Amino acid sequence: MWFPIDPRSPTPIYQQIVDGVKEAVAKNILQGGERLPSVRELAGLMTLNHNTVAKAYQELERERVIDVVRGRGTFVAAPGSRPDxxxxxxxxxxxxxxxxxxxxxxxxxxxxxxxxxxxxxxxxxxxxxxxxx
Amino acid sequence: MWFPIDPRSPTPIYQQIVDGVKEAVAKNILQGGERLPSVRELAGLMTLNHNTVAKAYQELERERVIDVVRGRGTFVAAPGSRPDxxxxxxxxxxxxxxxxxxxxxxxxxxxxxxxxxxxxxxxxxxxxxxxxx
DNA sequence: CGTGTGTACTATTACAAGCGGTACACCAAG
DNA sequence: CTTGGTGTACCGCTTGTAATAGTACACACG
Incomplete structure:
Protein backbone atom coordinates (compact mmCIF):
# COMPACT_ATOMS: atom_id res chain seq x y z
CA MET A 1 0.00 0.00 0.00
CA TRP A 2 1.04 3.63 -0.37
CA PHE A 3 1.09 4.55 3.30
CA PRO A 4 1.46 3.07 6.78
CA ILE A 5 -1.15 3.07 9.53
CA ASP A 6 -0.45 3.20 13.24
CA PRO A 7 -3.44 2.00 15.28
CA ARG A 8 -1.92 3.41 18.47
CA SER A 9 -1.42 6.90 17.14
CA PRO A 10 -3.51 9.66 18.73
CA THR A 11 -4.66 10.69 15.25
CA PRO A 12 -7.66 8.56 14.24
CA ILE A 13 -7.18 5.73 11.75
CA TYR A 14 -9.65 7.19 9.25
CA GLN A 15 -7.71 10.46 9.36
CA GLN A 16 -4.46 8.64 8.69
CA ILE A 17 -6.08 7.10 5.62
CA VAL A 18 -7.25 10.53 4.48
CA ASP A 19 -3.78 12.01 4.94
CA GLY A 20 -2.11 9.05 3.25
CA VAL A 21 -4.30 9.21 0.17
CA LYS A 22 -3.94 12.98 -0.10
CA GLU A 23 -0.17 12.68 0.14
CA ALA A 24 -0.10 9.89 -2.47
CA VAL A 25 -2.16 12.03 -4.83
CA ALA A 26 0.03 15.07 -4.27
CA LYS A 27 3.09 12.95 -5.02
CA ASN A 28 1.51 11.51 -8.19
CA ILE A 29 1.73 8.00 -6.74
CA LEU A 30 -2.01 7.94 -7.28
CA GLN A 31 -3.05 9.61 -10.50
CA GLY A 32 -6.30 11.07 -11.79
CA GLY A 33 -8.92 8.48 -12.74
CA GLU A 34 -7.12 5.66 -10.98
CA ARG A 35 -9.39 3.32 -9.03
CA LEU A 36 -9.00 2.81 -5.31
CA PRO A 37 -9.70 -0.47 -3.54
CA SER A 38 -13.29 -0.95 -2.39
CA VAL A 39 -14.06 -0.21 1.22
CA ARG A 40 -14.28 -3.89 2.12
CA GLU A 41 -11.17 -4.75 0.13
CA LEU A 42 -9.02 -2.07 1.75
CA ALA A 43 -10.48 -2.94 5.13
CA GLY A 44 -9.44 -6.54 4.57
CA LEU A 45 -5.90 -5.59 3.55
CA MET A 46 -5.46 -3.38 6.59
CA THR A 47 -7.52 -5.56 8.93
CA LEU A 48 -9.88 -2.70 9.64
CA ASN A 49 -13.64 -2.39 9.73
CA HIS A 50 -15.21 -1.37 6.43
CA ASN A 51 -16.99 1.47 8.20
CA THR A 52 -13.65 3.01 9.11
CA VAL A 53 -12.52 2.99 5.49
CA ALA A 54 -15.91 4.30 4.38
CA LYS A 55 -15.58 7.23 6.75
CA ALA A 56 -12.19 8.07 5.26
CA TYR A 57 -13.57 7.84 1.71
CA GLN A 58 -16.46 10.15 2.62
CA GLU A 59 -14.07 12.75 3.97
CA LEU A 60 -11.91 12.44 0.86
CA GLU A 61 -14.97 12.94 -1.32
CA ARG A 62 -15.97 15.97 0.75
CA GLU A 63 -12.53 17.44 0.05
CA ARG A 64 -12.95 16.63 -3.66
CA VAL A 65 -9.91 14.36 -3.68
CA ILE A 66 -11.83 11.32 -4.95
CA ASP A 67 -15.02 10.69 -6.91
CA VAL A 68 -17.45 8.09 -5.61
CA VAL A 69 -19.77 6.20 -7.95
CA ARG A 70 -22.23 3.92 -6.23
CA GLY A 71 -22.03 0.40 -7.58
CA ARG A 72 -18.82 1.19 -9.50
CA GLY A 73 -16.13 2.19 -7.04
CA THR A 74 -14.05 5.16 -5.98
CA PHE A 75 -11.66 7.01 -8.27
CA VAL A 76 -9.02 9.67 -7.86
CA ALA A 77 -10.56 12.95 -8.97
CA ALA A 78 -9.10 14.86 -11.84
CA PRO A 79 -7.47 18.06 -10.61
CA GLY A 80 -10.33 20.48 -11.12
CA SER A 81 -12.10 23.47 -9.72
CA ARG A 82 -11.91 24.10 -5.99
CA PRO A 83 -14.98 26.11 -4.94
CA ASP A 84 -13.71 26.24 -1.35
CA MET B 1 -6.64 37.75 27.68
CA TRP B 2 -4.11 37.01 24.91
CA PHE B 3 -6.16 34.51 22.95
CA PRO B 4 -9.73 33.42 22.25
CA ILE B 5 -11.29 30.06 23.12
CA ASP B 6 -14.03 28.32 21.17
CA PRO B 7 -15.79 25.65 23.26
CA ARG B 8 -17.43 24.20 20.15
CA SER B 9 -14.21 23.74 18.22
CA PRO B 10 -13.17 20.15 17.53
CA THR B 11 -9.75 20.91 19.03
CA PRO B 12 -9.91 20.42 22.80
CA ILE B 13 -10.10 23.47 25.05
CA TYR B 14 -6.89 22.61 26.91
CA GLN B 15 -5.11 22.35 23.54
CA GLN B 16 -6.40 25.77 22.54
CA ILE B 17 -4.92 27.16 25.74
CA VAL B 18 -1.59 25.47 24.99
CA ASP B 19 -1.55 26.86 21.45
CA GLY B 20 -2.58 30.32 22.62
CA VAL B 21 0.14 30.57 25.24
CA LYS B 22 2.78 29.24 22.86
CA GLU B 23 1.76 31.77 20.24
CA ALA B 24 1.77 34.62 22.77
CA VAL B 25 5.26 33.64 23.87
CA ALA B 26 6.51 33.39 20.29
CA LYS B 27 5.10 36.85 19.64
CA ASN B 28 6.70 38.32 22.76
CA ILE B 29 3.27 39.21 24.13
CA LEU B 30 4.27 37.03 27.05
CA GLN B 31 7.90 37.43 28.02
CA GLY B 32 10.37 35.34 29.97
CA GLY B 33 9.78 35.33 33.73
CA GLU B 34 6.31 36.80 33.42
CA ARG B 35 3.74 35.21 35.72
CA LEU B 36 0.64 33.52 34.36
CA PRO B 37 -2.71 33.51 36.16
CA SER B 38 -3.23 30.67 38.61
CA VAL B 39 -5.21 27.67 37.40
CA ARG B 40 -8.28 28.74 39.39
CA GLU B 41 -7.93 32.37 38.36
CA LEU B 42 -7.69 31.63 34.64
CA ALA B 43 -10.47 29.07 34.99
CA GLY B 44 -12.63 31.76 36.56
CA LEU B 45 -11.90 34.29 33.81
CA MET B 46 -12.71 31.77 31.10
CA THR B 47 -15.51 30.02 33.00
CA LEU B 48 -13.75 26.70 32.81
CA ASN B 49 -12.92 24.03 35.29
CA HIS B 50 -9.57 24.45 37.00
CA ASN B 51 -8.65 20.89 35.99
CA THR B 52 -8.86 21.86 32.33
CA VAL B 53 -6.45 24.76 32.84
CA ALA B 54 -4.19 22.53 34.93
CA LYS B 55 -4.02 20.03 32.09
CA ALA B 56 -2.96 22.78 29.71
CA TYR B 57 -0.29 24.01 32.15
CA GLN B 58 1.07 20.49 32.54
CA GLU B 59 1.41 20.13 28.78
CA LEU B 60 3.09 23.55 28.56
CA GLU B 61 5.54 22.53 31.26
CA ARG B 62 6.24 19.25 29.46
CA GLU B 63 7.13 21.32 26.39
CA ARG B 64 9.36 23.57 28.52
CA VAL B 65 7.32 26.66 27.67
CA ILE B 66 6.54 27.51 31.30
CA ASP B 67 8.09 26.81 34.68
CA VAL B 68 5.85 25.62 37.48
CA VAL B 69 6.65 26.30 41.13
CA ARG B 70 4.26 24.71 43.61
CA GLY B 71 2.81 27.22 45.98
CA ARG B 72 4.23 30.13 43.95
CA GLY B 73 2.70 30.08 40.51
CA THR B 74 3.58 29.49 36.89
CA PHE B 75 6.04 31.56 34.91
CA VAL B 76 7.07 31.86 31.29
CA ALA B 77 10.33 29.95 30.92
CA ALA B 78 13.44 31.76 29.81
CA PRO B 79 14.44 30.65 26.34
CA GLY B 80 16.92 27.93 27.18
CA SER B 81 18.15 24.51 26.22
CA ARG B 82 15.83 22.20 24.33
CA PRO B 83 16.92 18.60 24.95
CA ASP B 84 14.16 17.36 22.65
C1' DC C 1 -1.26 29.13 61.39
C1' DG C 2 -3.71 30.74 57.24
C1' DT C 3 -3.80 31.60 52.47
C1' DG C 4 -2.81 30.70 47.80
C1' DT C 5 -0.36 27.72 44.84
C1' DG C 6 -0.14 23.33 41.81
C1' DT C 7 -1.46 18.50 42.09
C1' DA C 8 -4.05 14.18 42.72
C1' DC C 9 -7.69 11.77 43.15
C1' DT C 10 -13.01 10.16 42.45
C1' DA C 11 -17.26 10.30 40.05
C1' DT C 12 -20.00 11.63 36.32
C1' DT C 13 -21.50 13.15 31.67
C1' DA C 14 -20.74 13.56 26.85
C1' DC C 15 -18.75 12.43 22.65
C1' DA C 16 -15.78 10.30 19.05
C1' DA C 17 -13.54 6.24 17.26
C1' DG C 18 -13.73 1.79 16.01
C1' DC C 19 -15.71 -2.83 15.63
C1' DG C 20 -19.22 -6.38 14.24
C1' DG C 21 -23.13 -7.17 11.91
C1' DT C 22 -26.97 -6.38 8.99
C1' DA C 23 -29.53 -4.35 5.45
C1' DC C 24 -30.42 -1.41 1.50
C1' DA C 25 -29.91 1.03 -3.14
C1' DC C 26 -27.36 1.25 -7.02
C1' DC C 27 -24.85 -0.47 -11.22
C1' DA C 28 -23.03 -3.71 -14.50
C1' DA C 29 -22.56 -8.15 -16.33
C1' DG C 30 -24.28 -12.80 -17.00
C1' DC D 1 -34.35 -10.90 -14.37
C1' DT D 2 -30.70 -12.56 -11.42
C1' DT D 3 -26.24 -12.19 -9.36
C1' DG D 4 -22.42 -10.07 -7.43
C1' DG D 5 -19.88 -6.05 -6.24
C1' DT D 6 -20.20 -1.27 -5.06
C1' DG D 7 -21.03 2.61 -1.51
C1' DT D 8 -24.18 3.72 2.21
C1' DA D 9 -27.01 3.60 6.41
C1' DC D 10 -28.22 1.78 10.21
C1' DC D 11 -27.96 -0.71 15.10
C1' DG D 12 -25.55 -2.04 19.35
C1' DC D 13 -21.41 -2.23 21.89
C1' DT D 14 -16.78 -1.13 23.81
C1' DT D 15 -13.04 1.92 24.56
C1' DG D 16 -10.77 6.15 25.35
C1' DT D 17 -10.67 11.18 25.90
C1' DA D 18 -12.49 15.70 27.19
C1' DA D 19 -14.59 18.28 30.46
C1' DT D 20 -17.12 19.12 34.60
C1' DA D 21 -17.75 19.05 39.77
C1' DG D 22 -16.03 18.27 44.02
C1' DT D 23 -12.68 17.13 47.50
C1' DA D 24 -8.29 16.62 49.48
C1' DC D 25 -3.31 17.08 49.86
C1' DA D 26 1.63 19.04 49.82
C1' DC D 27 4.13 23.01 49.33
C1' DA D 28 5.67 28.06 49.87
C1' DC D 29 5.22 32.36 51.95
C1' DG D 30 3.99 35.80 55.20
Whole structure:
Protein backbone atom coordinates (compact mmCIF):
# COMPACT_ATOMS: atom_id res chain seq x y z
CA MET A 1 0.00 0.00 0.00
CA TRP A 2 1.04 3.63 -0.37
CA PHE A 3 1.09 4.55 3.30
CA PRO A 4 1.46 3.07 6.78
CA ILE A 5 -1.15 3.07 9.53
CA ASP A 6 -0.45 3.20 13.24
CA PRO A 7 -3.44 2.00 15.28
CA ARG A 8 -1.92 3.41 18.47
CA SER A 9 -1.42 6.90 17.14
CA PRO A 10 -3.51 9.66 18.73
CA THR A 11 -4.66 10.69 15.25
CA PRO A 12 -7.66 8.56 14.24
CA ILE A 13 -7.18 5.73 11.75
CA TYR A 14 -9.65 7.19 9.25
CA GLN A 15 -7.71 10.46 9.36
CA GLN A 16 -4.46 8.64 8.69
CA ILE A 17 -6.08 7.10 5.62
CA VAL A 18 -7.25 10.53 4.48
CA ASP A 19 -3.78 12.01 4.94
CA GLY A 20 -2.11 9.05 3.25
CA VAL A 21 -4.30 9.21 0.17
CA LYS A 22 -3.94 12.98 -0.10
CA GLU A 23 -0.17 12.68 0.14
CA ALA A 24 -0.10 9.89 -2.47
CA VAL A 25 -2.16 12.03 -4.83
CA ALA A 26 0.03 15.07 -4.27
CA LYS A 27 3.09 12.95 -5.02
CA ASN A 28 1.51 11.51 -8.19
CA ILE A 29 1.73 8.00 -6.74
CA LEU A 30 -2.01 7.94 -7.28
CA GLN A 31 -3.05 9.61 -10.50
CA GLY A 32 -6.30 11.07 -11.79
CA GLY A 33 -8.92 8.48 -12.74
CA GLU A 34 -7.12 5.66 -10.98
CA ARG A 35 -9.39 3.32 -9.03
CA LEU A 36 -9.00 2.81 -5.31
CA PRO A 37 -9.70 -0.47 -3.54
CA SER A 38 -13.29 -0.95 -2.39
CA VAL A 39 -14.06 -0.21 1.22
CA ARG A 40 -14.28 -3.89 2.12
CA GLU A 41 -11.17 -4.75 0.13
CA LEU A 42 -9.02 -2.07 1.75
CA ALA A 43 -10.48 -2.94 5.13
CA GLY A 44 -9.44 -6.54 4.57
CA LEU A 45 -5.90 -5.59 3.55
CA MET A 46 -5.46 -3.38 6.59
CA THR A 47 -7.52 -5.56 8.93
CA LEU A 48 -9.88 -2.70 9.64
CA ASN A 49 -13.64 -2.39 9.73
CA HIS A 50 -15.21 -1.37 6.43
CA ASN A 51 -16.99 1.47 8.20
CA THR A 52 -13.65 3.01 9.11
CA VAL A 53 -12.52 2.99 5.49
CA ALA A 54 -15.91 4.30 4.38
CA LYS A 55 -15.58 7.23 6.75
CA ALA A 56 -12.19 8.07 5.26
CA TYR A 57 -13.57 7.84 1.71
CA GLN A 58 -16.46 10.15 2.62
CA GLU A 59 -14.07 12.75 3.97
CA LEU A 60 -11.91 12.44 0.86
CA GLU A 61 -14.97 12.94 -1.32
CA ARG A 62 -15.97 15.97 0.75
CA GLU A 63 -12.53 17.44 0.05
CA ARG A 64 -12.95 16.63 -3.66
CA VAL A 65 -9.91 14.36 -3.68
CA ILE A 66 -11.83 11.32 -4.95
CA ASP A 67 -15.02 10.69 -6.91
CA VAL A 68 -17.45 8.09 -5.61
CA VAL A 69 -19.77 6.20 -7.95
CA ARG A 70 -22.23 3.92 -6.23
CA GLY A 71 -22.03 0.40 -7.58
CA ARG A 72 -18.82 1.19 -9.50
CA GLY A 73 -16.13 2.19 -7.04
CA THR A 74 -14.05 5.16 -5.98
CA PHE A 75 -11.66 7.01 -8.27
CA VAL A 76 -9.02 9.67 -7.86
CA ALA A 77 -10.56 12.95 -8.97
CA ALA A 78 -9.10 14.86 -11.84
CA PRO A 79 -7.47 18.06 -10.61
CA GLY A 80 -10.33 20.48 -11.12
CA SER A 81 -12.10 23.47 -9.72
CA ARG A 82 -11.91 24.10 -5.99
CA PRO A 83 -14.98 26.11 -4.94
CA ASP A 84 -13.71 26.24 -1.35
CA UNK A 85 -10.46 27.93 -2.25
CA UNK A 86 -10.78 30.79 0.21
CA UNK A 87 -11.54 28.46 3.11
CA UNK A 88 -8.54 26.29 2.30
CA UNK A 89 -6.15 29.21 2.07
CA UNK A 90 -7.21 30.20 5.58
CA UNK A 91 -6.40 26.65 6.64
CA UNK A 92 -2.98 26.90 5.03
CA UNK A 93 -2.25 30.12 6.87
CA UNK A 94 -3.17 28.39 10.14
CA UNK A 95 -0.68 25.65 9.39
CA UNK A 96 1.94 28.26 8.55
CA UNK A 97 1.40 29.97 11.89
CA UNK A 98 1.80 26.65 13.72
CA UNK A 99 5.09 26.21 11.90
CA UNK A 100 6.27 29.70 12.77
CA UNK A 101 5.38 29.31 16.44
CA UNK A 102 7.12 25.94 16.68
CA UNK A 103 10.21 27.37 15.03
CA UNK A 104 10.47 30.20 17.54
CA UNK A 105 10.17 27.81 20.47
CA UNK A 106 13.06 25.90 18.92
CA UNK A 107 15.00 29.18 18.64
CA UNK A 108 15.04 28.79 14.89
CA UNK A 109 15.09 32.12 13.10
CA UNK A 110 12.55 32.88 10.43
CA UNK A 111 15.34 32.90 7.90
CA UNK A 112 16.49 29.41 8.87
CA UNK A 113 12.88 28.26 8.83
CA UNK A 114 12.52 29.41 5.25
CA UNK A 115 15.70 27.59 4.31
CA UNK A 116 14.50 24.36 5.92
CA UNK A 117 11.18 24.73 4.14
CA UNK A 118 12.89 25.33 0.82
CA UNK A 119 15.02 22.20 1.23
CA UNK A 120 12.06 20.03 2.20
CA UNK A 121 9.94 21.30 -0.67
CA UNK A 122 12.70 20.62 -3.17
CA UNK A 123 12.99 17.08 -1.84
CA UNK A 124 9.27 16.37 -2.18
CA UNK A 125 9.06 17.98 -5.60
CA UNK A 126 11.83 15.65 -6.71
CA UNK A 127 9.95 12.57 -5.44
CA UNK A 128 6.87 13.84 -7.22
CA UNK A 129 8.78 14.27 -10.45
CA UNK A 130 9.85 10.64 -10.46
CA UNK A 131 6.20 9.54 -10.56
CA UNK A 132 5.30 11.73 -13.53
CA UNK A 133 2.81 10.13 -15.90
CA MET B 1 -6.64 37.75 27.68
CA TRP B 2 -4.11 37.01 24.91
CA PHE B 3 -6.16 34.51 22.95
CA PRO B 4 -9.73 33.42 22.25
CA ILE B 5 -11.29 30.06 23.12
CA ASP B 6 -14.03 28.32 21.17
CA PRO B 7 -15.79 25.65 23.26
CA ARG B 8 -17.43 24.20 20.15
CA SER B 9 -14.21 23.74 18.22
CA PRO B 10 -13.17 20.15 17.53
CA THR B 11 -9.75 20.91 19.03
CA PRO B 12 -9.91 20.42 22.80
CA ILE B 13 -10.10 23.47 25.05
CA TYR B 14 -6.89 22.61 26.91
CA GLN B 15 -5.11 22.35 23.54
CA GLN B 16 -6.40 25.77 22.54
CA ILE B 17 -4.92 27.16 25.74
CA VAL B 18 -1.59 25.47 24.99
CA ASP B 19 -1.55 26.86 21.45
CA GLY B 20 -2.58 30.32 22.62
CA VAL B 21 0.14 30.57 25.24
CA LYS B 22 2.78 29.24 22.86
CA GLU B 23 1.76 31.77 20.24
CA ALA B 24 1.77 34.62 22.77
CA VAL B 25 5.26 33.64 23.87
CA ALA B 26 6.51 33.39 20.29
CA LYS B 27 5.10 36.85 19.64
CA ASN B 28 6.70 38.32 22.76
CA ILE B 29 3.27 39.21 24.13
CA LEU B 30 4.27 37.03 27.05
CA GLN B 31 7.90 37.43 28.02
CA GLY B 32 10.37 35.34 29.97
CA GLY B 33 9.78 35.33 33.73
CA GLU B 34 6.31 36.80 33.42
CA ARG B 35 3.74 35.21 35.72
CA LEU B 36 0.64 33.52 34.36
CA PRO B 37 -2.71 33.51 36.16
CA SER B 38 -3.23 30.67 38.61
CA VAL B 39 -5.21 27.67 37.40
CA ARG B 40 -8.28 28.74 39.39
CA GLU B 41 -7.93 32.37 38.36
CA LEU B 42 -7.69 31.63 34.64
CA ALA B 43 -10.47 29.07 34.99
CA GLY B 44 -12.63 31.76 36.56
CA LEU B 45 -11.90 34.29 33.81
CA MET B 46 -12.71 31.77 31.10
CA THR B 47 -15.51 30.02 33.00
CA LEU B 48 -13.75 26.70 32.81
CA ASN B 49 -12.92 24.03 35.29
CA HIS B 50 -9.57 24.45 37.00
CA ASN B 51 -8.65 20.89 35.99
CA THR B 52 -8.86 21.86 32.33
CA VAL B 53 -6.45 24.76 32.84
CA ALA B 54 -4.19 22.53 34.93
CA LYS B 55 -4.02 20.03 32.09
CA ALA B 56 -2.96 22.78 29.71
CA TYR B 57 -0.29 24.01 32.15
CA GLN B 58 1.07 20.49 32.54
CA GLU B 59 1.41 20.13 28.78
CA LEU B 60 3.09 23.55 28.56
CA GLU B 61 5.54 22.53 31.26
CA ARG B 62 6.24 19.25 29.46
CA GLU B 63 7.13 21.32 26.39
CA ARG B 64 9.36 23.57 28.52
CA VAL B 65 7.32 26.66 27.67
CA ILE B 66 6.54 27.51 31.30
CA ASP B 67 8.09 26.81 34.68
CA VAL B 68 5.85 25.62 37.48
CA VAL B 69 6.65 26.30 41.13
CA ARG B 70 4.26 24.71 43.61
CA GLY B 71 2.81 27.22 45.98
CA ARG B 72 4.23 30.13 43.95
CA GLY B 73 2.70 30.08 40.51
CA THR B 74 3.58 29.49 36.89
CA PHE B 75 6.04 31.56 34.91
CA VAL B 76 7.07 31.86 31.29
CA ALA B 77 10.33 29.95 30.92
CA ALA B 78 13.44 31.76 29.81
CA PRO B 79 14.44 30.65 26.34
CA GLY B 80 16.92 27.93 27.18
CA SER B 81 18.15 24.51 26.22
CA ARG B 82 15.83 22.20 24.33
CA PRO B 83 16.92 18.60 24.95
CA ASP B 84 14.16 17.36 22.65
CA UNK B 85 15.40 19.30 19.65
CA UNK B 86 15.58 16.32 17.30
CA UNK B 87 12.04 15.22 18.13
CA UNK B 88 10.69 18.69 17.49
CA UNK B 89 12.42 19.08 14.17
CA UNK B 90 10.71 15.88 13.06
CA UNK B 91 7.44 17.46 14.12
CA UNK B 92 8.21 20.58 12.11
CA UNK B 93 8.93 18.51 9.03
CA UNK B 94 5.56 16.79 9.47
CA UNK B 95 3.85 20.17 9.53
CA UNK B 96 5.79 21.22 6.44
CA UNK B 97 4.65 18.12 4.58
CA UNK B 98 1.01 18.86 5.53
CA UNK B 99 1.49 22.32 4.10
CA UNK B 100 3.03 21.03 0.88
CA UNK B 101 0.28 18.44 0.36
CA UNK B 102 -2.45 21.03 0.97
CA UNK B 103 -0.83 23.41 -1.46
CA UNK B 104 -0.76 20.83 -4.23
CA UNK B 105 -4.43 20.00 -3.74
CA UNK B 106 -5.08 23.72 -4.12
CA UNK B 107 -3.01 23.68 -7.31
CA UNK B 108 -0.56 26.06 -5.71
CA UNK B 109 2.97 25.60 -6.99
CA UNK B 110 5.82 25.10 -4.59
CA UNK B 111 7.20 28.44 -5.68
CA UNK B 112 3.98 30.26 -4.85
CA UNK B 113 3.83 28.38 -1.56
CA UNK B 114 7.25 29.68 -0.61
CA UNK B 115 6.17 33.21 -1.50
CA UNK B 116 3.05 32.96 0.64
CA UNK B 117 5.11 31.58 3.49
CA UNK B 118 7.64 34.37 3.17
CA UNK B 119 4.90 37.01 3.28
CA UNK B 120 3.23 35.46 6.32
CA UNK B 121 6.51 35.12 8.20
CA UNK B 122 7.40 38.74 7.53
CA UNK B 123 4.01 39.81 8.88
CA UNK B 124 4.37 37.84 12.11
CA UNK B 125 7.97 38.93 12.60
CA UNK B 126 6.75 42.52 12.37
CA UNK B 127 4.06 41.94 15.02
CA UNK B 128 6.67 40.32 17.18
CA UNK B 129 9.00 43.26 16.79
CA UNK B 130 6.41 45.68 18.15
CA UNK B 131 6.31 43.77 21.46
CA UNK B 132 10.07 43.93 21.96
CA UNK B 133 11.11 44.34 25.58
C1' DC C 1 -1.26 29.13 61.39
C1' DG C 2 -3.71 30.74 57.24
C1' DT C 3 -3.80 31.60 52.47
C1' DG C 4 -2.81 30.70 47.80
C1' DT C 5 -0.36 27.72 44.84
C1' DG C 6 -0.14 23.33 41.81
C1' DT C 7 -1.46 18.50 42.09
C1' DA C 8 -4.05 14.18 42.72
C1' DC C 9 -7.69 11.77 43.15
C1' DT C 10 -13.01 10.16 42.45
C1' DA C 11 -17.26 10.30 40.05
C1' DT C 12 -20.00 11.63 36.32
C1' DT C 13 -21.50 13.15 31.67
C1' DA C 14 -20.74 13.56 26.85
C1' DC C 15 -18.75 12.43 22.65
C1' DA C 16 -15.78 10.30 19.05
C1' DA C 17 -13.54 6.24 17.26
C1' DG C 18 -13.73 1.79 16.01
C1' DC C 19 -15.71 -2.83 15.63
C1' DG C 20 -19.22 -6.38 14.24
C1' DG C 21 -23.13 -7.17 11.91
C1' DT C 22 -26.97 -6.38 8.99
C1' DA C 23 -29.53 -4.35 5.45
C1' DC C 24 -30.42 -1.41 1.50
C1' DA C 25 -29.91 1.03 -3.14
C1' DC C 26 -27.36 1.25 -7.02
C1' DC C 27 -24.85 -0.47 -11.22
C1' DA C 28 -23.03 -3.71 -14.50
C1' DA C 29 -22.56 -8.15 -16.33
C1' DG C 30 -24.28 -12.80 -17.00
C1' DC D 1 -34.35 -10.90 -14.37
C1' DT D 2 -30.70 -12.56 -11.42
C1' DT D 3 -26.24 -12.19 -9.36
C1' DG D 4 -22.42 -10.07 -7.43
C1' DG D 5 -19.88 -6.05 -6.24
C1' DT D 6 -20.20 -1.27 -5.06
C1' DG D 7 -21.03 2.61 -1.51
C1' DT D 8 -24.18 3.72 2.21
C1' DA D 9 -27.01 3.60 6.41
C1' DC D 10 -28.22 1.78 10.21
C1' DC D 11 -27.96 -0.71 15.10
C1' DG D 12 -25.55 -2.04 19.35
C1' DC D 13 -21.41 -2.23 21.89
C1' DT D 14 -16.78 -1.13 23.81
C1' DT D 15 -13.04 1.92 24.56
C1' DG D 16 -10.77 6.15 25.35
C1' DT D 17 -10.67 11.18 25.90
C1' DA D 18 -12.49 15.70 27.19
C1' DA D 19 -14.59 18.28 30.46
C1' DT D 20 -17.12 19.12 34.60
C1' DA D 21 -17.75 19.05 39.77
C1' DG D 22 -16.03 18.27 44.02
C1' DT D 23 -12.68 17.13 47.50
C1' DA D 24 -8.29 16.62 49.48
C1' DC D 25 -3.31 17.08 49.86
C1' DA D 26 1.63 19.04 49.82
C1' DC D 27 4.13 23.01 49.33
C1' DA D 28 5.67 28.06 49.87
C1' DC D 29 5.22 32.36 51.95
C1' DG D 30 3.99 35.80 55.20
Missing amino acids: RAERIVRMKDIMKQLWVEAHHLQITSQDLMTMMQDAVLEWDQERGQEES | RAERIVRMKDIMKQLWVEAHHLQITSQDLMTMMQDAVLEWDQERGQEES
